[in-house]
Amino acid sequence: MASTYGKILKDGLLVENPIFRQVLGICSALAVTNLVVNTLFMGFGVTFATALTAFTVSLLRNYIPVRIRMIVQVVIIACYVMMIDILIKAVAPDIHRFIGPYVGLIITNCIIMGRAEAFASQNKPLPALVDGFANGLGYTAVLVAIAIVREIMGFGTVLGYVLPARDLWWHQWTIMVMPPGAFFMLAILTWIARARLVKEEAK
């Protein structure tokens, strides 16, 4: 059983990573990755919503009428996302002011519904929870990797901390904090990750 969970985790984080493998949730990946702290909150939101939605859908899988299963899934996702939205607003209002519109859009994030439909509705609650968590974590990991590079190159900071003697040796690349910066970074990361995966599969 442990190896099953290990495989689910590995799949969500690497082999079937939602961003560079399944190419889901790209909109928010491009939008919130110019500061690491914003990305962490967004990652928390998506991980929380994906894991709990998967768990709930799996728990109710034998009771949900097939014809309205997607409507039920959307209701469940929307409720969890609204809870997350309220919590972020209460705990980190300044971050909420920036990522607020995207938190609402987690409802339409394909990762959550994709996992609910592909995995949770056909598996037991615990593996579904792990799968949702792993996919959320896979999403967060890729976003944080992009955000670290964008924040360093765009602002010369990491999590708001200014790099030592930044003004002496670094000139901020404004383009990295703008949308094109996200496109560049996501493309490079997807390229590297896929090239490695293809190599591993060939072995």
Added chain:
Amino acid sequence: MNKKSPAYVLSFMAAICLVFGTGISVVNYATQGLLAKNAAMHRNRVLCRAFQLDVAGTSAEAYQQAVDAALRTATVGGRTVYECGAPGREGVGFVAGGMGFWDRIDVVVVLSPDLRNVLNVQVLDQKETPGLGARIEEPWFTDQFKGLSVAWEAPAESRILVGANPAPNAANEVDAITGATQTSMALMRFLNDELAAFRAAYSAAPQPLNPEP
């Protein structure tokens, strides 16, 4: 019960909505105090920024103290008016609001005591498109309002101009935001409406608003 029957489908959906709706209500109720505190802090912080007040720290209490020490409030025509009498920072401010492109926008407008000039405009709340309309919060945009003249002699809809205009006038015109024309136009529209309404109410109110005891 047959899972395909309309009665089952309806009951299931109603039950799901009830359970999850209750969950949201509980979370909302539990965080109400915190949300109110955050909203008050944000309002005070924007007021401090708008009136350029000195704040000792970044805590909610520091902003509250700065506002309490420097600003006097009065209600004029149903709206709260803030007056600052500190030397060099004299001004009168109010919250102007109106429909933006997506949702309501609220800004704090600070005018000179004679209402001839805008001293500052700071965004209190907006839900415009991030990267486009939401840029009305950025200093490069709001800084343009500092010292802007209000052309009271002009028609009510063009006392402050945002963006290109058939009759350009550097004294009362600021640049619009590229890619966010609708937000810029909405801002111009409600700023002019609110300025007219504010002046009418303020001029009719007995002066001074806050007589010394």
